[in-house]
Amino acid sequence: MADAELWADRSAITHASKLKAHMFMMHGTNDPRCPINQARDFRDALIADGKKEGEHFEYVEFSDEGHGSADIAGKTRSYRLLADYLERRL
Known part of the structure; x- marks a missing residue:
C-alpha cells in the first residue's frame, strides 16, 4: 500500500x-x-455527508489555544463545555 493510500485509509x-x-x-x-x-x-x-451541526455533532474552535489548554482559564472553559455537552447528551 502506497503512503497516500495508507494515509487515506487511516x-x-x-x-x-x-x-x-x-x-x-x-x-x-x-x-x-x-x-x-x-x-x-x-x-x-460530516456536513457533506448530510450530518447537521447541533443535530449530529457539535464543533468548537478556540482561537487562543494550541494542542490543549495551557492555562487554568482555558482548561476550565474546555471542561465546562465538555461537562455541559455530557449533561445534555447522557
Missing part, C-alpha cells in the same frame, strides 16, 4: 460517513500537532 475524513453516535469536537486554532484544517475538513466531510 484518516477520519475517509470514514466520516460511518459516524453513528453524536460527536463533540473541540480544537485550538494554533495546534502545531494537529492543524486546524484537519478538524475543519472532518467537520466539512
Whole structure:
C-alpha cells in the first residue's frame, strides 16, 4: 500500500460517513500537532455527508489555544463545555 493510500485509509475524513453516535469536537486554532484544517475538513466531510451541526455533532474552535489548554482559564472553559455537552447528551 502506497503512503497516500495508507494515509487515506487511516484518516477520519475517509470514514466520516460511518459516524453513528453524536460527536463533540473541540480544537485550538494554533495546534502545531494537529492543524486546524484537519478538524475543519472532518467537520466539512460530516456536513457533506448530510450530518447537521447541533443535530449530529457539535464543533468548537478556540482561537487562543494550541494542542490543549495551557492555562487554568482555558482548561476550565474546555471542561465546562465538555461537562455541559455530557449533561445534555447522557
